[in-house]
Amino acid sequence: MDIKPEEMIKIHNPIPKKSWMDTPPDLSEGKFCYPAKAKTMEYLGIPNARDWSPADEDWKLPENWQQIIHEGFKDRLDKYRSLKVFMDICVRCGACADKCHFFIGSGDPKNMPFLRAELLRSIYRNDFTALGKLLGKIGGARKITPTVIKEWFSYFYQCTECRRCSVFCPYGIDTAEVTMMGRELLSLLGININWISDPVANCSKTGNHLGIQPQNFKEIVEFFCEDIEEISGIKINPSFNRKGAEILFVTPSGDAFADPGTYTFMGYLMLFEHIGLDYTLSTYASEGGNFGLFTSSDQMKKLNAKMYHEAERLGVKYILGGECGHMWRVVNQYMGTMNGPANFLEVPKNPITGTVFENSASTKMVHIAEFTADLIKHNKLKLDPSRNDHLNVTWHDSCNPARAMGILDEPRYVLKSVCNNFHEMPVNTIREQTFCCGSGAGLNTEEIMEQRLRGGLPRANAVKYVHEKYGVNSLACMCAIDRAALPPLMDYWVPGVDVTGLHELVGNALVMDGEKERTLNLRLEDLPGAEGDSDER
Amino acid sequence: MGIYKHLDSHAKEIVKAWNARFAGSYPSEGGRFIMKEKDPFNNPIGAMAQKAFTEVFAILSQKSEPDPEALRAKIDPIIRLRAVQTFIPSEGVAFIFPLKDVVRDALKKEVKEGMVSQKDLDAFYNRVDQLSLWAFDVYMACREQIYRLRASDVRTRTLNVLKNKGILCEVPEVGTEILPHDVYKNGGFEKSDEDPDRGL
Numbered sequence: 012m013d014i015k016p017e018e019m020i021k022i023h024n025p026i027p028k029k030s031w032m033d034t035p036p037d038l039s040e041g042k043f044c045y046p047a048k049a050k051t052m053e054y055l056g057i058p059n060a061r062d063w064s065p066a067d068e069d070w071k072l073p074e075n076w077q078q079i080i081h082e083g084f085k086d087r088l089d090k091y092r093s094l095k096v097f098m099d100i101c102v103r104c105g106a107c108a109d110k111c112h113f114f115i116g117s118g119d120p121k122n123m124p125f126l127r128a129e130l131l132r133s134i135y136r137n138d139f140t141a142l143g144k145l146l147g148k149i150g151g152a153r154k155i156t157p158t159v160i161k162e163w164f165s166y167f168y169q170c171t172e173c174r175r176c177s178v179f180c181p182y183g184i185d186t187a188e189v190t191m192m193g194r195e196l197l198s199l200l201g202i203n204i205n206w207i208s209d210p211v212a213n214c215s216k217t218g219n220h221l222g223i224q225p226q227n228f229k230e231i232v233e234f235f236c237e238d239i240e241e242i243s244g245i246k247i248n249p250s251f252n253r254k255g256a257e258i259l260f261v262t263p264s265g266d267a268f269a270d271p272g273t274y275t276f277m278g279y280l281m282l283f284e285h286i287g288l289d290y291t292l293s294t295y296a297s298e299g300g301n302f303g304l305f306t307s308s309d310q311m312k313k314l315n316a317k318m319y320h321e322a323e324r325l326g327v328k329y330i331l332g333g334e335c336g337h338m339w340r341v342v343n344q345y346m347g348t349m350n351g352p353a354n355f356l357e358v359p360k361n362p363i364t365g366t367v368f369e370n371s372a373s374t375k376m377v378h379i380a381e382f383t384a385d386l387i388k389h390n391k392l393k394l395d396p397s398r399n400d401h402l403n404v405t406w407h408d409s410c411n412p413a414r415a416m417g418i419l420d421e422p423r424y425v426l427k428s429v430c431n432n433f434h435e436m437p438v439n440t441i442r443e444q445t446f447c448c449g450s451g452a453g454l455n456t457e458e459i460m461e462q463r464l465r466g467g468l469p470r471a472n473a474v475k476y477v478h479e480k481y482g483v484n485s486l487a488c489m490c491a492i493d494r495a496a497l498p499p500l501m502d503y504w505v506p507g508v509d510v511t512g513l514h515e516l517v518g519n520a521l522v523m524d525g526e527k528e529r530t531l532n533l534r535l536e537d538l539p540g541a542e543g544d545s546d547e548r
Numbered sequence: 549m550g551i552y553k554h555l556d557s558h559a560k561e562i563v564k565a566w567n568a569r570f571a572g573s574y575p576s577e578g579g580r581f582i583m584k585e586k587d588p589f590n591n592p593i594g595a596m597a598q599k600a601f602t603e604v605f606a607i608l609s610q611k612s613e614p615d616p617e618a619l620r621a622k623i624d625p626i627i628r629l630r631a632v633q634t635f636i637p638s639e640g641v642a643f644i645f646p647l648k649d650v651v652r653d654a655l656k657k658e659v660k661e662g663m664v665s666q667k668d669l670d671a672f673y674n675r676v677d678q679l680s681l682w683a684f685d686v687y688m689a690c691r692e693q694i695y696r697l698r699a700s701d702v703r704t705r706t707l708n709v710l711k712n713k714g715i716l717c718e719v720p721e722v723g724t725e726i727l728p729h730d731v732y733k734n735g736g737f738e739k740s741d742e743d744p745d746r747g748l
Contacts, residue, residue: 034575037634109581109590117633118578118593437589457701460694464632472592499697503628503690 036165059201219264225294244527262333265491275512336490409490450496471504631690
């Protein structure tokens, strides 16, 4: 059959003209995170434990699910004044609309932050406001239906709680907290995802998300020490669970388990050895990350308490925290009213420089980037940045350290001290306006790789710009999720750019007392100018 | 073949109209944003589309036959984008075809006045069809890369720790082969006159 060109032209894309309320979510295979396992839900006390799939028509909701949502919503409105304010105050000015990486990467209007919040707000209006009850759909209200629940699941798991939109909101609405409430409500019906619930369960059992047992955690760190000895000639013997140490060091377990985070862990160990820090690692508080943040306030509180409980048990003065993302959001924004203040600890003081970290007076927990910047500022580290000369580095501000604690200049100061080639990405993609990796808030799972890659597009696009303009080949960051999520993102959008942690670069540049001449970097690759040496070993 | 100089003189409006048709494949708020926002870092989709369509059309509107490799490279970023969005595959590459529509509209006057013949248009349409096939190549390559990334995500996460724990290791050189290389050739278990040691 001949098709005339004119007929070919008629191919067009159907554009949904319906209002957002009448557009159902697409939950076909590949477009959702795998649900939590029944066994895990039972363990965590999440109700309605069952085996199910979001692709199923029937989600096996409890019989009185509408009542559960209504009461759950009411409880949270009573408990959190912020939620009530966020529900009432939005004037739909649109300032946030085009600030979300998922909207920018997908063009899907339900990823505009105010509209994502509207998914919840429409039910709030219907259930809790007189005007909403009266006006119904015209007043932006609607009744809850199973389709609304599915829509919540789809879109509250297309939000990484990165809070970029909040930076632009004139009312300061924290859309991440709206997502958190949405996810909590879903949890009441037994709707949760495997990538989050399993780590929370693991953390409750073994002290870390990955389920690494104490002896294995110790062995992994010892393995790092063997590599460090090979690289530097210096033997390190870190202590574990040592009572009476001055400092407890806590970092995400991703640093112990997954490359390139492992090299960052090696960097920490080398730094602490070099300055003679009196610290200990814990096989119980072997996790800085807190996937409870993505589940419910109760789980978040429990996992956060574990770190402080261990600090108290060991009798340390304070906690030093590694390169983690959301750990810092929990510590800086929620710990104070959840488990704090940690008055059994002391206000952190750098034992080498004497600097008192007044900003951590309540949490008693110092960020390693601040700690290291302080050491460098006081000339306590001997650094050879030329060891990182093969790298042309740019800095990705990880969402939570940047927006939840404002740690923007310290990592840059460290970075510029340990490497010679540094270029910033465009100004509207860094610092407070940084773009998310696209995989935060428990979405770093492979079954939604497409979602992660389109959510990460704005970040990758800015990296591509500096890659093409300045030859940037290294993307440095200080978050374990970033270190896991950015490598595939770079592979897809900007091949030729590798991902590194801040303290991996510190470890490379650090000239340790008594070290042998270095020929290898922390990845056991030849250092620039030492090519071929690794073969001669 | 007088079409190409006319294509060139209408390039700007053609690219603009093609871009609009592309943006129209997104829900209206999304499409408006893609067309309107000029900052390439706030609006990477719009910037990528503008660049890709300009460069692709520049190649298609040359008199010489387009080089497939050059076109694949130019269309790659925008197809790469479509491959991770929620479109089904046919929707993913469908934005190529409206280029015909757009060109016909742009050259309406020239066609009417006989400066561009239907044959000329058909020749250009063939190039668009060819482009759609190349776009499909790129689309599939992107999808395959995504599957690889999915698989390697799991593998790289676990491989090192399995190696570190000694659960997985590379088989060292042991000097002798445990099984002869051609063990499967003759069933491995049959007696052989040439090699009396082999077989049962």
